[in-house]
Amino acid sequence: MQSSSITLSLTIWVPILAGVLTLFLNGDHQKNAARWLALIGSIAGLLVAIPLWTSFDNATAAMQFVERTAWVSRFNIHYALGVDGISMLFVLLNSFTTVLVVIAAWESIQEKVSQYLAAFLIMSGLVNGVFAATDAILFYLFFEAMLIPMFLIIGVWGGPRRVYAAVKFFLYTLLGSLLMLAALIYLYNVTNGSFDIQDFHRVPLGLTAQTVLFFAFFASFSVKVPMWPVHTWLPDAHVEAPTGGSVVLAAITLKIGAYGFLRFNLPIAPDASHALAGFMITLSLIAVVYIGFVALAQTDMKKLVAYSSISHMGFVTLGFFIFNTQGVEGGLVQMVSHGFVSAAMFLCIGVLYDRVHSREISAYGGVVNTMPKFAFFAVFFGMANAGLPATSGFVGEFMVILGAIKVNFWYAFAAAITLILGAAYTLWMVKRVIFGEIANDHVRKLTDINGREMLFLGVLAVAVLVMGIYPMPFTEVMHSSVDALLKHVATGKLN
């Protein structure tokens, strides 16, 4: 199979190249040039990704847009790329989010502008690589390399406790991913020298080996998702990261963990996945319910949204481990939707933070009086976060609950509780921040959102609405792949 398409390579290397070029515009007088270059680079990155959507074949579960060249012959490692219905949407989501992040940073970042933007562009390319890699080492390479720009983003442009948060973020994820590396080398030996993920899917494995592998991958991906109880890095990282960092963390990197479960855990260790489904579901439900309560108690807006992210990602893993179409597809839809909604929530907080420099809920009150346009968006995204029907947040949660009820009523019941919890913590925050009397002078002096802010919030609002009202196109692309995956998982590897 020779490479016939370069679409995926372009989605990876266009942003990285743009990022490297941006790095050179590091003078004080070149700030605007850096911004424009980064914007052009990110838009180019989005444009080259569009063929993924337009020429995607819904009918097949096989990898599409395949590229494959020998890379490191000593280990039979290939530069192999390809997307299926599971990964394609995330490449698009990531490319799209990068554009928003660049726009959102336009005025709020004034220090080391070029490095900031370059970090995001390089990050974007690496993340696309994670979703597109079909060679395990290539995947690992992107997966790890991604930590470097994120580490710098949090550490350089973050809040007061940024160093602690950045180091914690890095070491947590590194520990997980190195265990995954050990698992990959093990699989390389078992498959007689292949790092092709498809070969990993096919190779027969005993239950013990599967269980060990499952936990090795689990160590890596559960930290990324993050699942309870390894979630503690996330609130720190989110709170301390600059707005763009929070957006990318929530919208993109969390998805990589969930994606890893679908690409590695389920197909490589299907029987272990079945055997451990109860364990995974329990952890997911704890995340959904317990973290929901934790979110209720937060006084810091970013922390609240961070906990809400963990809770929403619990839905995703719950959906995956009930092993039916609604569950898995619901999980995937939830991932995309959460990408939009959490990005929007963090951008809203960023808008306020840029003006008042506080993330405390108590520092606000009555914002609607001075920022009516902003209030409209904030309330809208709050509703979407709470899972209001006709927003994208509803679709995924509904599908997962539907899937769960087929397996066990109580799973569905516990999951449904969060719909209430989610509404409670989100709307309560919205009430305290947006509505009521004008709380203080800071709020009195607020200016409403400008055209630039209107642009990125508006685009996200449209995305949330479209996906909420007409989710069909999103689920259609994933049908074949999800069905094939579930069939593979149901067959198992023990015969």
Added chain:
Amino acid sequence: MMSVPTMNFALAAPEIFLLVMTCVIMMVDLFSAAENRAGRLFFLTIFTLVLVAVSLYYPLAPARYAFNNMFVVDGMAVILKTAIALAVAMVIIYSRAYLAARNMFTGEFILLILFATLGMMVMVSANHFVALYLGLELLALASYAMVALNRDSVTSSEAAMKYFVLGSMASGLLLYGLSMIYGATGSLDVATVARVIEASRANDPLITFGLVFVVAGLAFKIGAVPFHMWMPDVYQGAPTAMTLFIGSAPKIAAFGFIMRILADSMGAAVGDWQSMLVILSVLSLALGNIVAIAQTNLKRMLAYSAISHMGFMLLGILAGTKNGYSAGMFYVISYALMTLASFGMIMLLSRAGFEADNLDDFKGLNQRSPWYAFLMLIVMFSMAGIPPFLGFWAKLTVLEGVLNAGYTWLVVFAVLMSVIGAFYYLRIVKLMYFDAPIDTSPIVAGADFRGLLSINALALLVLGLFPGILMTACLNAIQRSL
């Protein structure tokens, strides 16, 4: 190999050339006027080393022997010697300004470093225990003197003393062990010893006993725990240029040396030395990585980091397979490249009368110079084993070799230690990028220095993106050597 008892001088041509040139340089030093002495020495030395490296480069052939089988030229020797010559050339380019500012860029330094280089080249090409020892001592004696070169410095003298005493003890242990093996096998020739041990199935307790001393001696030389005590003191106490030297090329030579003794001559007794190396590498990985966290002096931190890296290299060797050996070889060459860059960075920030060897000296480097900060970032992440840098592939090959040999627990252990190791490399990145600078003086360096440093650090990235060439070269070399 039995049928070539000839002298075969041509095979040792690079070594002979190096020796001749060393003598020439000695004369040049003697008869040059003071104002152009340093320049002449510098260019002659670099010219010699590069020529040596180039002359070594010929297509890998089966092993060929010279001097009555005392000297071997095989794939491993060629690659290691090339790496050694280039590493030493880099050391000299990095150290020139640093030493000149301290009045130490003199003929003595050049002579010592060239003799040490000759010793290292003999070490990796020796096929006889006596020849091996000869090379080792030539390197060791030159190194002791180099550490002591700054004779007015108390710390340097102390470091040299420690280095000398412990190094001599290690040599003694090694000789003692080798003498026992001689007693058991009746030969000092690597190939003969290998044959006898294979025939006796390594059951002779004398061989095992001798092996303990040999391994202890080797462990001393590379600074594996529990024989590491000299490393931090010598690294910190020696002038940075000497630390740079000790930390780079001799590690490559030590790898070749260990391979000649353990793999080539006692490969059949792998079961015996494997378990010893397991203990050494586990302890090195644990102690090196954990203690490095507590260091505030960068040179000392890098000493502990070197200990842990040597533990990683031993992991490759202890696998006892060709995959493992080639992984160890790939690892040690990668490591030398990283060490050169990291010490190069310390010397970049040092000025006359000021050593930038504290962690705090790296604070805010990104504000002083984004480019150097970026280079150091590459070096640190590469040392931590984060892809896409070279260090990642080095770790990957070693882990694959060890896992293939059936030591799953060792792989998991090494992985956990790598996470601990990542912490202190990360701290350097943190200091450079997240903190404000203390020292805001501009960074000045010559064009050769800046160019080399950039190439050196970027090589870690480029070789990380295309690791295949070096990796395959190492594998081929090992496959044809053994």
